[in-house]
Amino acid sequence: MYKLKQMKGQKALVTGGLGFIGSNVAHRLVGLGAKVTVYDACLDPYGWNYANVREIREHVRVVKADTRDFDKLCAHVKGQDYVFNCAGQVSHLDSMKDPWLDLDINCKGNLNLLEAARRFNDQARIVYCGTRAQIGRAMYSPIDEAHPTNPVDIYGINKLAGEKYHLLYADVYGMPVTSLRLNNVFGERHQMKHCLYGILNWFIRLALEGRDITIYGSGKQLREYNYVQDVVDALVLAGQSRKAKGRFYSISTRKAMPFLEMARQVVKEVGRGRVVKAPWPRERKQIEVGNVVSSYRKAKRELGWEPRTSFEAGLEKTVAFYRERLPEYV
Ligand SMILES: NC(=O)c1ccc[n+]([C@@H]2O[C@H](COP(=O)([O-])OP(=O)(O)OC[C@H]3O[C@@H](n4cnc5c(N)ncnc54)[C@H](O)[C@@H]3O)[C@@H](O)[C@H]2O)c1
Secondary structure, three states: OOOOOOOOOOEEEEEOOOOHHHHHHHHHHHHOOOEEEEEEOOOOOOOOOHHHHHHHHHHEEEEEOOOOOHHHHHHHHOOOOEEEEOOOOOOHHHHHHOHHHHHHHHHHHHHHHHHHHHHHOOOOEEEEEEEHHHOEOOOOOOEOOOOOOEOOOHHHHHHHHHHHHHHHHHHHHOOOEEEEEEOEEEOOOOOOOOOOOOHHHHHHHHHHOOOEEEEEOOOOOEEOEEEHHHHHHHHHHHHHOOOOOOEEEEEOOOOOEEHHHHHHHHHHHHOOOEEEEEOOOHHHHOOOOOOOOEOOHHHHHHHOOOOOOOHHHHHHHHHHHHHHHHHHOO
């Protein structure tokens, strides 16, 4: 089993650091003693929220800036030991409605970061948040790092390009870069304003408000839900590991579960809400990928990472968080 190293005096930049995954990374880094700069453009409808850094506000520097602004990135990449690259356009549906925006943020933004690092800090450890959406529909199961990549939406294609840019900079310039392909991540500090992405957290809101949770189709498709603190461990561990340089890893769970089962567990944990079924809307059906079961064997073998939190335990912690703080997230 892995143990994260202390990071006293080390400097880390977290792009998208006011968002869900980025802010949880910032919390962990502060806990390990790092000096953290959060770099976030505060773009809507994404998950940025100053409440996400409330408990660590005294210990982090917050820079409101965009990854599409090359000069700003250059200024803030200088002197960092680590960059956790969590900024992104994160909605599958929006990537289809506005492909130019997705291209701009998920390709140009990432290229800016890599060029800034290459010119001013080429030994910073960079960890990129990739996604299982880079794969598309499963051709075999469990999905591993050798699986072909055929994304079914613009988001998946541009995230894949983002990963390939990162790995290219490792290959050509020897930069210490790693990509983790994350599955559905849930947990504390996720936005609950809308259901454009982060469906499990959205279901928690519906249940807390005693509303109906609509499942399209049979709900039998298998999915994986990773608790955010396990994912944060994987990101920090990848940054600390020598072996991970120039590599990419699939990050997943011990057990996939039917989508319907996930919704029922949310209702059970919250003790309110109701699951109802409806036919698939056309725009969602078009980008639906069916069963997704992935393997984290490579991450376990090379990084020692494996998920520590069961789905039930993660859900309990998440619901407890929002019972207290829901008004800050809706
Ligand atoms: N949450 C998941 O289930 C999941 C799964 C796979 C991959 N990912 C990836 O993880 C990363 C973080 O996602 P999240 O779930 O925390 O989303 P989020 O919306 O909570 O956070 C994203 C943050 O990035 C910021 N941002 C967006 N564009 C920016 C730009 N151009 N410059 C600076 N900041 C910008 C937003 O303001 C927001 O705070 C993304 O790259 C996403 O693709 C997330």
